[in-house]
Amino acid sequence: MGIFKGSCTFSRYYSPRSGVDPFEIDIEGALKRNAAPDIETAGESATVGWAAPSHLLDTDFTLEKVLHGDWLFLVMRTDRRTVPESLVNAYLQIELDAAAHAGKPLSRGARADLKDAIRADLL
Structure with a gap:
């Protein structure tokens, strides 16, 4: 379930850099470089990365998926494999x-x- 269908905790950040057009920044490239890794590669130590807001396993980023109005929506996913x-x-x-x-x-x-x-x- 994505963040648009249930409850969520969120943080809002403000960038102090003025005069920067967000569409001039390679947002998609930055997101792909910091995307959550495949769960199969996770070990006992935690792995952290971004996922699309519509689905926790969606790491195929496009601006249409993450930009809503003037806001950039992302999910930070933390994976760890453990055995009880x-x-x-x-x-x-x-x-x-x-x-x-x-x-x-x-x-x-x-x-x-x-x-x-x-x-x-x-x-």
Whole structure:
């Protein structure tokens, strides 16, 4: 859902540069350079970028999509891939139970490595 169909939080900015025609600036190029990256490239660290106001996944900018009257509307999107800790712990417990049943309990370091491997597999 875009910002025109629901509630949103907004910030308004004023540019102190006077005498600049906004149509002389390469707005589309600047937006494309700072567009939100594809969600598939997101890792555990956050990625931030602009999206069109009509849809959160729309990063194909045109002036018709972002200019409404004298106003430039954009959405700042922050993406981060995470796995719930409870899910990681559930898979870890399965592996720990299997190791204990085999009579080979894991050391603290091996448990930490296993937990990291489980998290990487789930991402």
